Every structure is written in structure tokens, then in C-alpha cells.
Amino acid sequence: xxxxxxxxxxxxxxxxxxxxxxxxxxxxxxxxxxxxxxxxxxxxxxxxxxxxxxxxxxxxxxxxxxxxxxxxxxxxxxxxxxxxxxxxxxxxxxxxxxxxxxxxxxxxxxxxxxxxxxxxxxxxxxxxxxxxxxxxxxxxxxxxxxxxxxxxxxxxxxxxxxxxxxxxxxxxxxxxxxxxxxxxxxxxxxxxxxxxxxxxxxxxxxxxxxxxxxxxxxxxxxxxxxxxxxxxxxxxxxxxxxxxxxxxxxxxxxxxxxxxxxxxxxxxxxxxxxxxxxxxxxxxxxxxxxxxxxxxxxxxxxxxxxxxxxxxxxxxxxxxxxxxxxxxxxxxxxxxxxx
Ligand SMILES: NC(=O)c1ccc[n+]([C@@H]2O[C@H](COP(=O)([O-])OP(=O)(O)OC[C@H]3O[C@@H](n4cnc5c(N)ncnc54)[C@H](OP(=O)(O)O)[C@@H]3O)[C@@H](O)[C@H]2O)c1
Numbered sequence: 001x002x003x004x005x006x007x008x009x010x011x012x013x014x015x016x017x018x019x020x021x022x023x024x025x026x027x028x029x030x031x032x033x034x035x036x037x038x039x040x041x042x043x044x045x046x047x048x049x050x051x052x053x054x055x056x057x058x059x060x061x062x063x064x065x066x067x068x069x070x071x072x073x074x075x076x077x078x079x080x081x082x083x084x085x086x087x088x089x090x091x092x093x094x095x096x097x098x099x100x101x102x103x104x105x106x107x108x109x110x111x112x113x114x115x116x117x118x119x120x121x122x123x124x125x126x127x128x129x130x131x132x133x134x135x136x137x138x139x140x141x142x143x144x145x146x147x148x149x150x151x152x153x154x155x156x157x158x159x160x161x162x163x164x165x166x167x168x169x170x171x172x173x174x175x176x177x178x179x180x181x182x183x184x185x186x187x188x189x190x191x192x193x194x195x196x197x198x199x200x201x202x203x204x205x206x207x208x209x210x211x212x213x214x215x216x217x218x219x220x221x222x223x224x225x226x227x228x229x230x231x232x233x234x235x236x237x238x239x240x241x242x243x244x245x246x247x248x249x250x251x252x253x254x255x256x257x258x259x260x261x262x263x264x265x266x267x268x269x270x271x272x273x274x275x276x277x278x279x280x281x282x283x284x285x286x287x288x289x290x291x292x293x294x295x296x297x298x299x300x301x302x303x304x305x306x307x308x309x310x311x312x313x314x315x316x317x318x319x320x321x322x323x324x325x326x327x328x329x330x331x332x333x334x335x336x337x338x339x
Contacts, residue, residue, distance in 0.1 A: 008121035009319050010062040014053035016327070019320045022062075027125035029077040034128045036089050038071040039140035041119045041337045044148045044175060045264060048326050050114050059114050066120045066337070067093045067113035070134055070143035080128045088134040091119070092291055093147040095130045099292040107287060120319060122339060132294050135302040145308040145334040146298070148288055149175030150183075153238065154297040155289035156259035157183050160236035160282075164188030169225060169234040169251060170209075171241045173200040175334045176261060178309045180238040181209055186304055189236075192228055194221050200332050207309065222247040229253070245269035245283075254279045259286045309333030 008024040029035040047065050049055035073087045083089055094102055095110040112118055134143045153176050162168065168184040169192045170177045177193070184191045185208040192211040193204040201212030211228045215221045226233055233253035239245060242263035249271055252258055260283060276283060289297075300306070311331040314322040315338055322335050 006122035007316065008064050009316055010064050010120075011051055012062045014051060014061075016051060016320050016323045019051075019065075019323070021317060024064075024121060026123045029075050029080075029125045031078045032080060032127050032129070033077040033125045034073045034080060034083050034089060034131060035075040035123055035125050036069075036071040036091065036131070037074045037123055038069045038119055038121065038339045040071075040144040041066050041069040041339060042141075042145045042149070042175075043322055043326050043335045043337070044068065045262065045326070046148065047113060047118075048323060051323065056114050063114055064118040064121050065113055066118045067111065068144055068147040068149070069119035069124070069339075070138075070140045070146075071124075071339075074123075076128070082128040083131065083133075088140070088143070089131040090134055090143055090147060090294075091124060091126045092130045092132065092294065093151075093288055094290075095126065097290050098129065099290050102287070102290070120316065120337060120339070130291075132291060132298060135298050137302065137305055138308070141310060141313060141336045141338065142308045144336060145175065145310065146301075147294070149334060150179040150301075150308065151289040151294050151297060152176050152261055152286060153179035153183055154300075155293055156180060156238050156261060156286050157187065157236065158289075158293065159259055159284055159286060160257035162187045162189055162236060166190070166235040167192065167229055167232075167253075169194070169237045169248070171238065171244070172264065173197075173204055173332050174240065174264075174329075176240050177238065178204070178207065178333045181207055182306055182309075183300075184236075186300065186306065192225055192234060194225075196329070203332055220247075222251040225251040241265045242267060243269050246271050246275075249275035249281060252279070252281055255281070257282045257284070259284055261286045311335050313338050 004026040005023045166189040193209040194215045237258045240262035243266035311333045313336045
């Protein structure tokens with residue numbers, strides 16, 4: 001009997017132009033696994049960095065990119081009780097990380113979309129323990145935005161102990177930033193957003209942002225942030241930019257929290273240590289979150305009927321255009337691939 005095949009989008013080189021459809025065998029779920037027919041996937045900055053060979057430079061080629069997806073369970077292996085055929089499921093980005101902290105092995109070797117095979121394909125098989133159910137009010141496309149961007153924003157605010165009345169600074173209007181904006185508003189916080197675009201700032205305000213600062217027009221945005229808080233500074237910073245950590249330290253309140261998430265403006269930052277020590281700032285690296293956190297986040301999303309912000313949707317065959325849009329930074333929220 002010949003194995004069933006499926007469409008998969010693979011990169012044969014480290015370049016967007018190398019992305020092309022290929023025929024791959026449909027995986028067969030083993031004991032404890034579910035086979036998920038993927039309906040939608042979403043892109044993250046990480047996917048772009050990997051494709052540019054800036055993130056996992058020794059990744060063997062070809063590979064199937066992207067980590068975040070939602071689909072329907074179409075078959076289950078022996079001993080699966082967590083899901084039944086017909087259920088919708090979202091695979092965990094960090095396979096095996098269920099609670100607490102991940103092991104270094106899980107963090108570096110068990111992530112979907114490199115080094116594990118990604119989700120820009122019609123089927124994936126994952127352990128039933130390594131997927132979560134879907135908030136019922138979300139479409140497949142909306143649910144596909146959650147595993148990295150939403151969970152990282154959620155984890156950052158949890159680690160920063162967000163409270164009603166806090167002020168949260170969100171950098172940019174990409175995937176993580178807009179989820180952070182939405183979750184911070186749910187928590188009763190004031191939100192300041194910085195962006196390169198006045199038009200995007202207006203859209204962020206329509207989503208609930210209280211203050212918008214254009215970081216192109218106001219390169220000293222940390223001064224403007226301080227002023228917007230009456231000189232007090234912000235309680236939590238969702239640091240997706242990375243190299244601006246010095247400015248974030250100048251904008252954070254005494255005893256505040258900086259969740260260091262990303263590197264869109266570079267991997268290096270030079271910081272004055274006195275800005276950390278005296279004001280007792282917590283600076284903490286954030287790497288997505290566990291299954292337990294994902295499930296708690298989904299309960300909050302369901303309770304509040306929260307809808308992720310989808311920028312645009314592309315067909316699988318046009319995924320290269322989706323990567324180009326991400327690369328240009330033209331997007332507001334999440335870019336989705338319909339599979
Ligand atoms: N540690 C983790 O677990 C984790 C998880 C998710 C993401 N990340 C990282 O976090 C970063 C953001 O990820 P993402 O998926 O949200 O990316 P994204 O959707 O591409 O958004 C990036 C946004 O950053 C803004 N930006 C670019 N340069 C900036 C600058 N100099 N100052 C302020 N904002 C700037 C842009 O917003 P405007 O267009 O509004 O200017 C852009 O839309 C990436 O480095 C990613 O790798 C890490």
C-alpha cells in the first residue's frame with residue numbers, strides 16, 4: 001500500500017525565495033499521539049529569523065517552517081484520552097513543556113518550526129499531551145495565533161505581576177505587542193504603545209491603548225513615556241525590541257519589571273548597571289510559556305471573548321508573500337496562512 005501524501009511548504013535554502021510546495025507522507029499517529037489536520041497557521045518573527053539563517057544557522061535543510069497552528073484531530077493513536085477525533089487542537093510550540101520551567105533540552109530541541117518540523121503542512125502528529133483545546137469562540141485562524149505570540153505576552157504580564165492600575169509599555173504593533181496590549185487592558189492596566197506609524201497608533205488606541213508615541217518622530221520615547229506617567233515610569237515593559245533596553249530602563253518605574261522577549265532591533269544592548277541596581281528593577285528573559293499557562297490564558301480569552309488581531313491571511317501556496325509582508329514590517333497584528 002502506498003502512503004498517503006500531503007502538501008507541505010518547505011525551505012530548501014535560507015531564503016524566502018526558496019519556499020516551495022512539496023509532497024510529504026502523511027504522518028501516522030503512534031501510541032499517545034494525535035494526527036491533526038491543520039486548518040490555519042500563523043507566522044512569528046522567529047520564522048523570519050530562521051529563514052534568514054539568523055537564529056538556528058546550522059538547521060539542516062530542507063525544513064518546514066512555522067510553529068503556530070490550529071486544526072482538527074482526524075486520528076488518534078492507542079491510549080489517547082485527552083482528545084477525540086473531531087476535536088480542535090493547538091499543538092504546543094515547546095513540545096513536552098507542561099508546567100513550571102522547561103528543561104534546556106525542551107527549549108532548544110523540542111520546538112516546532114525548527115528544529116522539529118513545522119506546521120506549514122496539511123497534517124502533523126504530536127503527542128496528545130502536547131496540544132491544548134481551542135477557545136470555542138475563536139475561528140481556526142484566530143486560534144492559530146496563540147501558541148507563541150499570545151502566550152509570550154501572557155507570560156510576560158504574569159511574570160510582571162500585572163495589577164489593576166499598573167501602567168504597561170508595549171513596543172510596536174506586531175503579534176506579541178498587540179496581545180500584550182489586549183491582556184493588559186483585561187487586567188485593568190493603562191497601556192502605552194510605541195510604534196513607527198501614526199496610523200498604527202490610531203488602530204492601537206481603537207484596541208484600548210491609552211497613550212501612543214511614535215518612536216520615529218520621538219526617538220527619545222523613554223522621556224515621553226516618563227512624562228506620560230507624571231514622571232513615575234511604567235510598571236511593566238514588554239521588551240520586544242531588545243537593543244533599546246537602556247531606554248526601557250530609563251522609562252521603567254522604581255521596582256518595575258522588564259520582560260525581555262525579543263530582538264527586532266538587534267541582539268546587543270548596553271545598559272548602565274546603576275539603572276538596574278538602585279531602582280531595584282527586575283529584568284527577566286521570557287520564553288513563551290508552559291501548557292498550564294496556555295490553558296489559563298485560554299480560559300481568560302474565553303471568559304472575555306477576546307479576539308486576536310489578524311492583519312492578513314495568505315494561501316499556503318502564497319506563504320512566501322506572507323513572509324515578505326512580515327519582513328517589511330507592514331503588518332498590524334498576526335499574519336495567518338490558510339491551509
Ligand atoms: N522570547 C520569546 O518567547 C518570544 C516569543 C515571541 C516573539 N519573540 C521575539 O519578540 C520580537 C517580536 O516578535 P513578534 O512576533 O511580535 O514580531 P512582529 O510581529 O514582527 O512585530 C515586530 C514589531 O516591532 C516593532 N519594531 C520594530 N523595530 C522597532 C523599534 N526599533 N522600536 C520599537 N518597535 C519596533 C514594529 O512595530 P511598528 O510597525 O508598530 O513600528 C514591528 O511590527 C521578535 O524579536 C521575536 O523573535 C520572542
